[in-house]
Amino acid sequence: MGAARPHRHARMGDTELGDAVARARGGDEAAFGTVYRELHPMLLGYLRGLIGDDADDIASETWHDVVRDLHSFRGGGQSFRGWTAAIARHRALDHVRRGRVRPRTTALDDDTAERVAARTSTRDSEGAALENLSTARALSLIAELPRDQAEAVLLRVVLGLNGPMAAEVLGKRPGAVRTASHRGLRRLSERLKDAEEK
The missing domain is CATH 1.10.10.10 (Winged helix-like DNA-binding domain superfamily/Winged helix DNA-binding domain)
Structure with a gap:
């Protein structure tokens, strides 16, 4: 445990994330990029914990659903995190049911x-x-x-x-x-x- 620690990125606050989501809903592509960069690593980590190596595919499907339904989302940053996690969880469970794949883990990035x-x-x-x-x-x-x-x-x-x-x-x-x-x-x-x- 004596190894040097890498630089850590602070998590975006819920208010700041909520503002970015609102701008993204209005068509601001840069704001959507901010939302994606904030949530994607954490979403990928969550999915890797659920389904292992197939997490990248399920994360892509999740973001597809998020983009498709973003216009109907209402709420702040914490709600958006939860909404995105719920989509990811449903996609992951569908994947497991379809493939009868046993959940497994891999290393997070x-x-x-x-x-x-x-x-x-x-x-x-x-x-x-x-x-x-x-x-x-x-x-x-x-x-x-x-x-x-x-x-x-x-x-x-x-x-x-x-x-x-x-x-x-x-x-x-x-x-x-x-x-x-x-x-x-x-x-x-x-x-x-x-x-x-x-």
Whole structure:
């Protein structure tokens, strides 16, 4: 863990993202580019956590749907993150059903890893534990969690959704998602402590 840390990109605030989405809805291509650059790495990380190597294809399908339906979207930055995550999740689940592919994980790209680490560094000890992992190792540990915990961690930590928005994406109560996320992060922290003691 003594290796130099790469420069981290700060996540765009929800107000700033909401403004960019509103401009994109009005036809501003540069604003859509801003939205895409902000969300795509996180969306790709979330999809890789769900379906592994096929994430790029599903992300492309997701962005196709986002562009097609952007005119009908109403809401701010957090709502847009949730709306995009819901589209991605439905596309990923359809992909799994179509191909009967077992969900698997692969390494996140460096940009996604930097954004995840930047968000977890100010949260709690469980979140900070994730920051100290390599991306591949973190995704491997997340894949070992029960599905509800793994998906809650991916939505909350990788995509940065709040509890109510993650609950909406998953079709669950916010308390259930917060609990699953907390349990998942706690379990990851415990596994890391065990690994350090060995």
